[in-house]
Amino acid sequence: MRFTAHARAHCAECHGVETSVEDFSPNADAPDFSVVANTPGMTERALVVWLQTSHPTMPDLIIPPEVRDNLVAYIMTLKKK
């Protein structure tokens, strides 16, 4: 799927992007996406805002809006029911 490929290409060097196994980010400072998704109060809106702003610890990510929305939707699928 497109967004998984995108996450793998652009996020996986730091974040654990794929599995639901926690604590698997290559960069210890970058939270595993399943951890992000399961942060209490985390919403798609909050993720979109995060990805639209710049962060000292993360490279400025230039992500086309439709890809961003897919990434955000993907991250939220990692949320445990």
Ligand code: HEC
């Ligand atoms: C060069 C390393 C690096 C890359 C590449 C990277 N990140 Fe990050 N990311 C980080 C770090 C480090 C943090 C923790 C920042 C902090 O807490 O201040 C972070 C935090 C985040 C957070 C916030 C988590 C939270 O709990 O608030 C999100 C969402 C996120 N990254 C998404 C992405 C996405 C999506 C991509 C790919 C398009 C990506 N990141 C690529 C290093 C990276």
